[in-house]
Amino acid sequence: xxxxxxxxxxxxGIAALTLASVLAGCSGxxxxxxxxxxxxxxxxxxxxxxxxxxAHTNLYxxxxxxxxxxxxxxxxxxxxTYQDPETLKIExxxxxxxxxxxxxxxxxxxxxxxxxxxxxxxxDAAAVARNFDTYGLGNKALNxxxxxxxxxxxxxxxxxxxxxxxxxxxxxxxxxxxxxxIGSGIVSVSTLDRKxxxxxxxxxxxxxxxxxxxxxxxxxxxxxxxxxDYNWGPKxxxxxxxxxxxxxxxxxxxxxxxRTGSLLAGQGDLIRQVQAYDEKQVAAKDYKLFAPGTRGVNxxxxxxxxxxxxxxxxxxxxxLKATDTKEVVETIFSENYPAATSVLAKEATGYVDLSAKLxxxxxxxxxxxxxxxxxxxxxxxxxxxxxTLSLTIYESLPQPQNKAVLQxxxxxxxxxxxxxxxxxxxxxxxxxxxxxxxxxxVAVAMVGRADPDVIKSQxxxxxxxxxxxxxxxxxxxxxxxxxxxxTLLETETARTDPEQRLxxxxxxxxxxxxxxxxxxxxxxxxxxxxxxxxxxxxxEAVGRPSLYGVWLAKH
Numbered sequence: 001x002x003x004x005x006x007x008x009x010x011x012x013g014i015a016a017l018t019l020a021s022v023l024a025g026c027s028g029x030x031x032x033x034x035x036x037x038x039x040x041x042x043x044x045x046x047x048x049x050x051x052x053x054x055a056h057t058n059l060y061x062x063x064x065x066x067x068x069x070x071x072x073x074x075x076x077x078x079x080x081t082y083q084d085p086e087t088l089k090i091e092x093x094x095x096x097x098x099x100x101x102x103x104x105x106x107x108x109x110x111x112x113x114x115x116x117x118x119x120x121x122x123x124d125a126a127a128v129a130r131n132f133d134t135y136g137l138g139n140k141a142l143n144x145x146x147x148x149x150x151x152x153x154x155x156x157x158x159x160x161x162x163x164x165x166x167x168x169x170x171x172x173x174x175x176x177x178x179x180x181x182i183g184s185g186i187v188s189v190s191t192l193d194r195k196x197x198x199x200x201x202x203x204x205x206x207x208x209x210x211x212x213x214x215x216x217x218x219x220x221x222x223x224x225x226x227x228x229d230y231n232w233g234p235k236x237x238x239x240x241x242x243x244x245x246x247x248x249x250x251x252x253x254x255x256x257x258x259r260t261g262s263l264l265a266g267q268g269d270l271i272r273q274v275q276a277y278d279e280k281q282v283a284a285k286d287y288k289l290f291a292p293g294t295r296g297v298n299x300x301x302x303x304x305x306x307x308x309x310x311x312x313x314x315x316x317x318x319x320l321k322a323t324d325t326k327e328v329v330e331t332i333f334s335e336n337y338p339a340a341t342s343v344l345a346k347e348a349t350g351y352v353d354l355s356a357k358l359x360x361x362x363x364x365x366x367x368x369x370x371x372x373x374x375x376x377x378x379x380x381x382x383x384x385x386x387x388t389l390s391l392t393i394y395e396s397l398p399q400p401q402n403k404a405v406l407q408x409x410x411x412x413x414x415x416x417x418x419x420x421x422x423x424x425x426x427x428x429x430x431x432x433x434x435x436x437x438x439x440x441x442v443a444v445a446m447v448g449r450a451d452p453d454v455i456k457s458q459x460x461x462x463x464x465x466x467x468x469x470x471x472x473x474x475x476x477x478x479x480x481x482x483x484x485x486x487t488l489l490e491t492e493t494a495r496t497d498p499e500q501r502l503x504x505x506x507x508x509x510x511x512x513x514x515x516x517x518x519x520x521x522x523x524x525x526x527x528x529x530x531x532x533x534x535x536x537x538x539x540e541a542v543g544r545p546s547l548y549g550v551w552l553a554k555h
Contacts, residue, residue: 067398081180095111151174468480
């Protein structure tokens with residue numbers, strides 16, 4: 001499924017040349033104004049060339065879960081709080097301090113003084129209140145959706161110019177961590193006055209972050225410029241003051257070989273989405289590899305039980321048993337991609353080891369399919385009452401090597417008599433079809449967040465609605481509702497007892513596997529590669545890059 005090593009090397013070299021014209025005028029780190037000394041003193045100045053696999057779609061902060069969106073938002077917006085990526089502790093950022101009542105229905109934040117958006121307007125209590133009223137309630141008139149990281153929100157209250165209180169309809173234990181996520185990036189009131197579709201233009205996003213958007217070629221390139229007066233990074237950040245870099249040039253480069261080849265040819269400084277088969281090539285050149293985890297719902301295949309072909313739990317259990325995640329990981333990936341042992345990643349808060357329920361057992365799979373009445377035909381595919389057990393799934397372009405993963409899963413399922421048709425992820429009908437369980441009885445799911453509420457984000461019908469329930473995101477669903485799951489999700493996001501909340505998350509994971517609604521495949525990282533001279537690269541808690549402290553040594 002991967003190109004032979006020699007072919008990849010030649011392809012990468014050719015690809016690097018094809019990008020030369022795109023990067024004309026980009027000098028990487030060579031135009032730094034001050035050389036690093038022998039002790040590694042940071043350099044001020046220079047242009048970072050960052051090659052991104054996909055173009056951003058929309059920069060409304062709650063849409064920042066898509067990594068190309070979040071990669072920009074993380075440079076141009078700040079958050080009320082900062083989550084340490086190692087300890088996961090919540091620390092001050094735009095908020096100097098905060099309190100909450102015992103019921104976790106009220107949170108009060110004291111803001112830093114002197115912070116401004118890049119248009120000069122203040123980051124005060126009124127602006128912060130407007131942000132969370134929008135994220136917590138949405139704005140139907142402007143088509144701005146509710147944020148998936150905020151639950152049970154009611155309203156804000158401006159106490160004084162630098163104090164804001166948030167009220168919730170019932171307990172919201174995940175809210176504090178939610179204020180540290182990319183989906184809660186603070187933007188100006190003028191930004192929030194724009195329609196959702198207008199926020200696809202990066203120039204329309206006014207934040208208070210260390211960079212501003214200088215220019216954009218839609219779908220191809222975004223140029224960020226350091227904000228000279230920035231001086232309000234997280235209190236615990238090693239670097240304070242303006243960003244070291246002068247400029248960041250984000251170039252959309254879809255071809256994996258082009259990104260890797262361009263980096264190794266010196267035409268880029270940082271790339272995202274290094275495929276596993278290129279990791280050794282990058283490491284052999286002494287380039288840096290980073291693989292921060294995403295601490296959330298693992299890269300998975302999910303079922304839509306509203307479709308009669310997968311409505312029987314025995315069919316879903318059979319396909320879970322037919323899936324060999326070890327083979328997937330060992331065939332396609334590197335050690336940066338552990339096989340999944342639960343719905344959540346091992347580093348996720350609330351993870352429970354369910355590997356005993358996920359074992360590969362093709363004979364058990366055949367037995368379950370026989371019990372469900374599906375018989376193997378002359379072509380090796382099972383049928384029942386005139387229907388063939390043939391399922392369709394769309395490739396998910398953001399997920400690493402997803403086409404190869406699904407094709408291998410299809411081979412595994414075919415061995416037990418089930419056909420899986422893998423369709424191209426760039427198909428024009430994908431968006432519509434993915435909301436129709438009759439057309440897509442299976443789908444790809446994954447979401448990162450370092451909080452137990454991540455599981456609600458993925459599966460609750462009013463959020464991502466991965467299972468397609470009636471009353472959720474699709475009008476095509478006829479009857480499927482999982483009341484037990486929904487009750488568990490609602491209960492977890494309103495618990496004030498941390499231990500009980502973790503038990504709820506364990507119950508949710510067990511339910512999803514016992515009902516075979518999810519087949520976890522692997523724990524998905526975000527894999528980056530950087531030139532040896534790039535220093536100071538950091539990542540937030542779920543793998544989005546922070547370029548605030550990055551500097552380029554003389555080379």
